Amino acid sequence: MDYILNLGQRYYDAFFADARYTAYLEGIKNTLIISLFAVLLGVLLGVLVAVVKYVAKGSKNPVIRFLDKVCKLYVTVIRATPVYLQIFIIANLIFTARNMEIYAAITCFGINSGAYVSEIIRAGIESIDRGQFEAGQSLGLSQGTIMKSIILPQAIKNILPALGNEFITLIKETAVAGAIAVTDVTKAAQYIGSRTWDVLPPLFIAAGIYLIIVLGLTKLLGMFERRLAASDHH
Known part of the structure; x- marks a missing residue:
C-alpha cells in the first residue's frame, strides 16, 4: 500500500505539482507545430525532387540533368546522416x-522528411502508367501541365497512407529537437525530472x-483510408 501511495x-509531483502539466502542454504544442510545418515543407521538397527525377529519365536537357544530380545528392546526404547531427548544423x-x-527544428525536420517523401512520391508517380504522360504530350500539353493535372493527382491519392505514416514518424523524430533547446514533449519531461530529482x-x-x-x-489515418477506398468503389 505504501508503495502504491509513494x-x-x-x-x-511529475504532473500536477506546481502546475507542471503546463510544461507538457507547451511541449505538445511545439511538437505538433514542428511536425505539421515540417511535413508540409517535406511534401513540397519531396514533390519537387520526385518530379525532377521523373522528368530527368531519358531527358537530354543539361539543366534538368544537372537538377537531377543535385536532387540525388540531396537525398543521399540527408538519408546517410543522422537527423541529430543535421539539426545542430542547421x-x-x-x-x-x-x-x-x-x-531551425521545422527547417531541419522538413529537409530531412523531404528526402524520404521524395522517394514515396517518386514511387507513386512511377505507379502511374507512363502512357498517360505520353498521351498528354500527344495532345500538346506541356510537361508541367501533364504532371500537375494528370500524373500528380493520381500519384498523391495512391501514396496518401504512406504520407500519413511519414507524419506519424516525424512526430516521434521531433524528440531530438530538445537538443537545440526547443521545449518539445521530451524536453519538458527532462526539465521536470531535473526539478523533481525523479526522472x-x-x-x-x-x-x-x-x-x-x-x-x-493512426486511428484518423485508418478512417481516412477507409473513406478513400469507399470513394474508389463509387
Whole structure:
C-alpha cells in the first residue's frame, strides 16, 4: 500500500505539482507545430525532387540533368546522416539568432522528411502508367501541365497512407529537437525530472503522451483510408 501511495505521489509531483502539466502542454504544442510545418515543407521538397527525377529519365536537357544530380545528392546526404547531427548544423549555420530554435527544428525536420517523401512520391508517380504522360504530350500539353493535372493527382491519392505514416514518424523524430533547446514533449519531461530529482515518472508520462498522439493519428489515418477506398468503389 505504501508503495502504491509513494508511486502515486511521484506521478502527482511529475504532473500536477506546481502546475507542471503546463510544461507538457507547451511541449505538445511545439511538437505538433514542428511536425505539421515540417511535413508540409517535406511534401513540397519531396514533390519537387520526385518530379525532377521523373522528368530527368531519358531527358537530354543539361539543366534538368544537372537538377537531377543535385536532387540525388540531396537525398543521399540527408538519408546517410543522422537527423541529430543535421539539426545542430542547421541551428548553427542558418538560425543563429536567439529564439529561432523552433524555426531551425521545422527547417531541419522538413529537409530531412523531404528526402524520404521524395522517394514515396517518386514511387507513386512511377505507379502511374507512363502512357498517360505520353498521351498528354500527344495532345500538346506541356510537361508541367501533364504532371500537375494528370500524373500528380493520381500519384498523391495512391501514396496518401504512406504520407500519413511519414507524419506519424516525424512526430516521434521531433524528440531530438530538445537538443537545440526547443521545449518539445521530451524536453519538458527532462526539465521536470531535473526539478523533481525523479526522472522516470516524467519520462513515462512523455511516453504516454506520444502514445496517445500516435494512436489518435493512426486511428484518423485508418478512417481516412477507409473513406478513400469507399470513394474508389463509387
